[in-house]
Amino acid sequence: MLEKAITYARANRQSHLYQLQDWLRIPSISTLPEHKDDVRKAAQFAADQLSEMGFHRVDVDDTPGHPIVYAENIGLDTPTLLIYGHFDVQPVDPFDEWTRHPFEPKVEGDNLYARGASDDKGQAFAVLAALESYLKTSGKLPVNVKVLLEGEEEVISPNLFPYLRDNAEKLSADAILIADQDMLDPKIPVVMWGVRGNLYTEIEVSGPAHDLHSGTFGGGVDNPLNVLVRLLSSLQDGGTRKVLIPGFYDEVHELNDEERALIARAPINDDLGMYLTGAPALDGEAGYSLAERVSVRPTLEIHGIAGGFTGEGSKTVIPSKATAKVSMRLVPNQNPDEITELLETHLRALCPATVNLDVRVIGKATPVKINYKSPAVQAAAIAYERGFGAPPVYLRGGGSLPIVHTMIEELSQPGKGEIPVVMIGFGLPDDRTHAPNEKFHLPNFYNGIETVIHYLDLFASL
Amino acid sequence: MLEKAITYARANRQSHLYQLQDWLRIPSISTLPEHKDDVRKAAQFAADQLSEMGFHRVDVDDTPGHPIVYAENIGLDTPTLLIYGHFDVQPVDPFDEWTRHPFEPKVEGDNLYARGASDDKGQAFAVLAALESYLKTSGKLPVNVKVLLEGEEEVISPNLFPYLRDNAEKLSADAILIADQDMLDPKIPVVMWGVRGNLYTEIEVSGPAHDLHSGTFGGGVDNPLNVLVRLLSSLQDGGTRKVLIPGFYDEVHELNDEERALIARAPINDDLGMYLTGAPALDGEAGYSLAERVSVRPTLEIHGIAGGFTGEGSKTVIPSKATAKVSMRLVPNQNPDEITELLETHLRALCPATVNLDVRVIGKATPVKINYKSPAVQAAAIAYERGFGAPPVYLRGGGSLPIVHTMIEELSQPGKGEIPVVMIGFGLPDDRTHAPNEKFHLPNFYNGIETVIHYLDLFASL
Numbered sequence: 001m002l003e004k005a006i007t008y009a010r011a012n013r014q015s016h017l018y019q020l021q022d023w024l025r026i027p028s029i030s031t032l033p034e035h036k037d038d039v040r041k042a043a044q045f046a047a048d049q050l051s052e053m054g055f056h057r058v059d060v061d062d063t064p065g066h067p068i069v070y071a072e073n074i075g076l077d078t079p080t081l082l083i084y085g086h087f088d089v090q091p092v093d094p095f096d097e098w099t100r101h102p103f104e105p106k107v108e109g110d111n112l113y114a115r116g117a118s119d120d121k122g123q124a125f126a127v128l129a130a131l132e133s134y135l136k137t138s139g140k141l142p143v144n145v146k147v148l149l150e151g152e153e154e155v156i157s158p159n160l161f162p163y164l165r166d167n168a169e170k171l172s173a174d175a176i177l178i179a180d181q182d183m184l185d186p187k188i189p190v191v192m193w194g195v196r197g198n199l200y201t202e203i204e205v206s207g208p209a210h211d212l213h214s215g216t217f218g219g220g221v222d223n224p225l226n227v228l229v230r231l232l233s234s235l236q237d238g239g240t241r242k243v244l245i246p247g248f249y250d251e252v253h254e255l256n257d258e259e260r261a262l263i264a265r266a267p268i269n270d271d272l273g274m275y276l277t278g279a280p281a282l283d284g285e286a287g288y289s290l291a292e293r294v295s296v297r298p299t300l301e302i303h304g305i306a307g308g309f310t311g312e313g314s315k316t317v318i319p320s321k322a323t324a325k326v327s328m329r330l331v332p333n334q335n336p337d338e339i340t341e342l343l344e345t346h347l348r349a350l351c352p353a354t355v356n357l358d359v360r361v362i363g364k365a366t367p368v369k370i371n372y373k374s375p376a377v378q379a380a381a382i383a384y385e386r387g388f389g390a391p392p393v394y395l396r397g398g399g400s401l402p403i404v405h406t407m408i409e410e411l412s413q414p415g416k417g418e419i420p421v422v423m424i425g426f427g428l429p430d431d432r433t434h435a436p437n438e439k440f441h442l443p444n445f446y447n448g449i450e451t452v453i454h455y456l457d458l459f460a461s462l
Numbered sequence: 463m464l465e466k467a468i469t470y471a472r473a474n475r476q477s478h479l480y481q482l483q484d485w486l487r488i489p490s491i492s493t494l495p496e497h498k499d500d501v502r503k504a505a506q507f508a509a510d511q512l513s514e515m516g517f518h519r520v521d522v523d524d525t526p527g528h529p530i531v532y533a534e535n536i537g538l539d540t541p542t543l544l545i546y547g548h549f550d551v552q553p554v555d556p557f558d559e560w561t562r563h564p565f566e567p568k569v570e571g572d573n574l575y576a577r578g579a580s581d582d583k584g585q586a587f588a589v590l591a592a593l594e595s596y597l598k599t600s601g602k603l604p605v606n607v608k609v610l611l612e613g614e615e616e617v618i619s620p621n622l623f624p625y626l627r628d629n630a631e632k633l634s635a636d637a638i639l640i641a642d643q644d645m646l647d648p649k650i651p652v653v654m655w656g657v658r659g660n661l662y663t664e665i666e667v668s669g670p671a672h673d674l675h676s677g678t679f680g681g682g683v684d685n686p687l688n689v690l691v692r693l694l695s696s697l698q699d700g701g702t703r704k705v706l707i708p709g710f711y712d713e714v715h716e717l718n719d720e721e722r723a724l725i726a727r728a729p730i731n732d733d734l735g736m737y738l739t740g741a742p743a744l745d746g747e748a749g750y751s752l753a754e755r756v757s758v759r760p761t762l763e764i765h766g767i768a769g770g771f772t773g774e775g776s777k778t779v780i781p782s783k784a785t786a787k788v789s790m791r792l793v794p795n796q797n798p799d800e801i802t803e804l805l806e807t808h809l810r811a812l813c814p815a816t817v818n819l820d821v822r823v824i825g826k827a828t829p830v831k832i833n834y835k836s837p838a839v840q841a842a843a844i845a846y847e848r849g850f851g852a853p854p855v856y857l858r859g860g861g862s863l864p865i866v867h868t869m870i871e872e873l874s875q876p877g878k879g880e881i882p883v884v885m886i887g888f889g890l891p892d893d894r895t896h897a898p899n900e901k902f903h904l905p906n907f908y909n910g911i912e913t914v915i916h917y918l919d920l921f922a923s924l
Binding site for chain 2: 279306310325354362
């Protein structure tokens with residue numbers, strides 16, 4: 001089965017590329033209401049592909065937002081793999097910076113340019129092509145497969161969460177495969193064994209009933225911006241960059257030696273960091289390497305501060321209120337709700353009576369750590385090596401993917417422990433996902449298809 | 463002479479009001495290029511008034527910006543008084559909040575509503591009406607008078623400064639009278655014996671070459687907003703509200719007992735401060751009363767912080783740079799240039815190598831203290847008592863009026879000490895200057911005319 005599938009995949013690269021280009025022509029921008037029909041078209045396109053290749057059951061399920069595609073080929077006496085992907089894409093602004101039309105996919109050299117080429121249609125299609133390679137050659141898959149494709153990943157999956165809860169039995173599986181991430185370069189695949197969580201807050205300090213002139217009232221009242229800045233500055237030590245909220249690190253586990261060594265193997269160093277960021281110098285939490293600081297350590301970032309006057313020139317205003325957007329990347333086992341309480345307690349203790357304080361949570365995601373030793377994850381490492389000719393590095397993701405934690409919570413079965421989530425991907429750091437001129441590296445597309453073919457084969461004997 | 467002038471002023475209140483309304487109909491908004499002709503019309507209106515009442519010399523002097531009106535009636539064997547005022551006005555936005563048209567002056571009850579009614583056409587016209595009251599009844603003034611009216615006060619007088627320097631001899635005088643400020647209420651006139659200075663800066667911290675995703679890079683680089691907040695928070699103690707820039711208070715003189723008592727006599731208390739600001743509680747520099755904190759003590763205010771994201775919702779951006787607008791009200795004898803150096807030295811010592819720091823000065827004004835015992839100032843107190851039937855309180859101004867320091871610097875004569883600047887005014891705290899629905903309290907207008915008539919009489923015998 002395996003060999004025939006590989007042969008088929010290699011013989012059909014051109015036709016897989018054409019089909020992917022057809023999918024990319026559909027401007028399925030989930031955040032823009034005027035593209036609602038396009039998102040549905042992209043869903044139907046995937047459903048048609050799945051039907052055509054021979055899936056027994058293919059549904060396009062309506063939600064209050066964009067539809068979810070569910071397909072299954074089950075009934076074998078094998079483990080079951082749930083595959084997740086998404087067919088919606090980011091908006092294209094700033095449109096003027098695209099040198100090719102975002103929805104007229106174009107191959108140049110080794111790259112395919114289009115919105116969604118890498119995130120995530122290109123990667124999701126590699127999975128579909130792998131499934132097709134089995135079905136078209138053997139008439140069946142080596143394992144039970146369930147496919148779950150959503151159209152709201154770029155708008156934080158509002159309807160996927162209830163869908164998971166309501167369909168936990170239908171979606172039950174022995175492992176989840178997600179192909180929606182980057183490799184470090186075309187010869188360094190990445191197995192992601194966790195993601196950071198996130199707590200995104202707005203911290204608002206309000207004082208005078210209206211803006212005041214700083215000549216007339218300066219010195220008489222506390223300026224909400226002055227107070228806010230003092231509160232914010234109390235959150236992080238300027239030397240060690242430790243977060244100073246009491247209790248913040250209580251649930252943070254240090255890596256063990258093996259985990260540290262695993263991360264140290266990734267070719268992430270300060271030279272690369274300087275190159276990617278253009279910062280005058282790098283620094284961060286004392287005692288941790290760059291690779292650790294951006295992946296397994298929690299952070300605190302101020303994203304913006306509103307209030308007062310920031311236009312050209314000078315305005316001597318004491319603003320009536322000032323608001324900061326502050327987020328914290330969290331790591332296992334920090335709980336966003338507990339951290340919210342710690343944050344608010346800390347700020348309230350420092351806040352003077354001259355102002356009112358409001359702390360609002362506007363987004364949160366629970367951090368996830370995945371057991372990279374689980375057979376389902378180890379199989380991915382072998383599949384990568386067969387598909388790309390190179391072993392992967394093991395990293396934890398610095399960003400947050402709320403669906404991972406939700407999937408684990410909703411789909412883990414009693415007595416079977418946490419369901420393994422296998423996070424792989426075929427993108428590259430310079431794919432410009434979410435930015436103009438997004439591209440997908442075609443050798444990664446073809447090697448990705450073969451990686452998934454191998455993964456299905458390996459998964460069958462777990 | 464005095465009695466005839468007073469009688470004339472009382473008999474001509476209605477006609478003075480009509481003339482002021484004509485002046486107010488001219489929308490002389492100095493900051494808007496489309497009102498350039500209107501500012502000139504307002505200048506010509508004042509010049510015509512001065513000619514008509516019998517000034518010997520009346521010039522409308524061109525500048526690279528708006529014109530300056532200069533008039534003189536000299537040649538008497540008396541001291542010379544230089545009178546300053548301005549005929550330009552602030553913009554009217556937000557226009558929708560005006561309940562009457564800003565340039566169709568309307569009397570309602572005791573108030574005259576129009577842009578410029580209080581700041582400063584109404585107050586300047588009180589001076590013109592006082593001069594007219596002498597000239598129309600006695601054919602002369604009791605003292606030598608020079609009148610200097612500008613059309614750029616609301617845009618920080620860019621052309622007045624060189625004009626003063628170039629015309630120091632023509633403008634030479636024994637004292638300067640400025641009527642452009644508020645009383646505390648219609649029965650509490652104010653003699654202003656100084657103004658705070660100001661140093662307005664932009665403090666910019668730049669790090670990464672471009673905005674970064676806080677998931678991917680958070681913890682790896684210093685966030686310019688985090689660093690800026692730490693730097694800003696180092697500028698002021700959260701408990702004492704003392705400015706923490708080393709050397710900041712070195713040149714600040716404490717008030718002597720007499721000066722403290724003088725300020726303590728003003729009916730400024732925390733209840734009034736709470737009423738005017740609507741703040742939950744008042745607080746400020748430890749050890750000083752509210753009246754002192756807003757007038758004779760230096761301050762530090764953050765006016766706004768730009769950089770990153772402040773829109774609706776969340777964006778997990780590490781901004782490439784962040785910029786704060788920070789001003790300090792200065793008091794005698796703080797020097798804005800020296801304070802700039804202290805500020806920059808302090809910030810550079812704290813700023814980490816992970817970012818670049820830029821400190822820019824975008825505005826400055828030197829603080830001024832006026833000898834309130836000088837006969838020219840004491841005469842104003844008596845004139846107020848005669849014009850308003852109430853003695854004034856003595857306050858120092860919390861705002862900054864750069865022209866005061868410049869006038870003292872350019873027009874003080876060798877061997878004669880600092881020229882006394884007599885700062886009086888007939889506005890009220892609720893006149894809404896610079897805001898919609900500006901008004902002028904008409905009893906103050908009429909009492910103001912008589913106050914200036916008395917002042918000219920008193921000045922003659924100094």
